[in-house]
Amino acid sequence: MALQDCNIVLGVSGGIAAYKSADLCRQLKKNGAKVRVVMTQGACAFIQPLTFQALSGEPVSTALLDEDAEAGMGHIELAKWADLILIAPASANCIARIANGFADDLLTTLVLATEAQIAIAPAMNQVMWANPITQKNLQNLIESYEQRLQIVGPASGEQACGDVGFGRMMEPSDIVAAISQESTPRECKYRVVITAGPTREAIDPVRYISNHSSGKMGYALAEAFHAVGADVCLISGPVNLSCSSGIERIDVTSAEQMYEQAMRQARTGLDVFIGSAAVADYRPIDVSEQKMKKTDFGDNIQVELTQNPDIIANVSAMREISQSLIVGFAAETNDVIQYAKSKLKRKSLDVVIANDVSNQEIGFNSDNNEVTLVTVDGEELLPLTSKASLAQELVTRLSEKLNQKRKSK
Ligand SMILES: Cc1cc2nc3c(=O)[nH]c(=O)nc-3n(C[C@H](O)[C@H](O)[C@H](O)COP(=O)(O)O)c2cc1C
Secondary structure (H helix, E strand, O other): OOOOOOEEEEEEOOOOOHHHHHHHHHHHHHOOOEEEEEEOHHHHOOOOHHHHHHHHOOOOEOOOOOHHHHHOOOHHHHHHHOOEEEEEEEOHHHHHHHHOOOOOOHHHHHHHHOOOEEEEEEOOOHHHHHOHHHHHHHHHHHHHHHHHEEEOOOEEEEOOOOOEEEEEOOOHHHHHHHHOOOOOOOOOOOEEEEEEOEOOEEOOOOOEEOOOOOOHHHHHHHHHHHHOOOEEEEEEOOOOOOOOOOOEEEEOOOHHHHHHHHHHHHHHOOOEEEEOOEOOOEEEOOOOOOOOOHHHOOOOOOOOEEEOOOHHHHHHOOHHHOOOEEEEEEEEOOOHHHHHHHHHHHOOOOEEEEEEOOOOOOOOOOOEEEEEEEEOOEEEEEEEEEHHHHHHHHHHHHHHHHHHHHHHO
């Protein structure tokens, strides 16, 4: 979004990072935006409205039921005036209220009443951020506001309370850069096929070989592509996750089933294929029809394995989709970049998204991730952030790479 002459409602909620919003207000103005500041009662405990009035050059609104304000720029008028409502900092409480459709103060009412873009920059203690309720609220927001919502951050590092972890508000300059990124596709008409989660390779009717993949990154990507209007097919291994009703979800159990479905989708045509599933490389050769009994074996048991089909290598080899972008994941515990480079070459992929799953902060079950994009042109680190905001970033990067690939053909 170009900031020149953009009408921005800067919503400030009650967090310690509210002091940084003064600088954010100044930077938005410097970039040519018209800024109207709306503060929650919580925010007024941290910073004076007068600061924002001086920086924005406009009166600051702090109350919904304010007769004087309603006679001037009322809440509906302000909701219509805005091209963007940017909430920074967005407190855990504020996120919970807007995610549940509350309209009990001016800021939440504006969010409910506007048709403008909405951007939120969460800022809170790392335990509050990691709390599943906060994560569910964010998911709810993503599903409700789809392409109208951008989540900026949070960043990780030392917090005001002394904790170290995720939850710090992004720096004002990074927030300005994120919201003004014109390449963020607001409308993307691609067909995107994503594999996600683990596979299970049966040993007998009750036992299987699998891995720790939670599917969270693949699901976050599916939601982020869906949010910008892509036609998304999610081929999912067994996970405890749900997705938006607009996403076509195909549930599978084994690697062979996932392979069949991926090939079927590739044959019908796609623009982007993302192999984020942790597919088992091997499966037992013989699957016992009945539950195996300990009494039938000695102290040791041998299960002979055979290789599963390589889904992404087979998809990338299909001539029908040579114009498509093929993206693999490399979840490694050591020599991550080296392995990613070799995978890129070996399987003729366009991009490999590499991450270090030995790091518990960004591992399989975490809500956060840090990845390196590996292409033939080099490597790019996308620093630690939530899987939801990383997925939004990846939508932008992968859309750019698809366009580049198509232009160069
Ligand atoms: C010193 C102090 C710092 C706080 N910092 C934060 C914070 O960074 N993020 C947050 O979500 N809540 C923080 N809180 C709690 C919020 O201020 C509280 O949930 C408040 O109700 C938020 O109101 P609002 O969302 O309407 O602005 C803090 C509270 C105190 C006392």
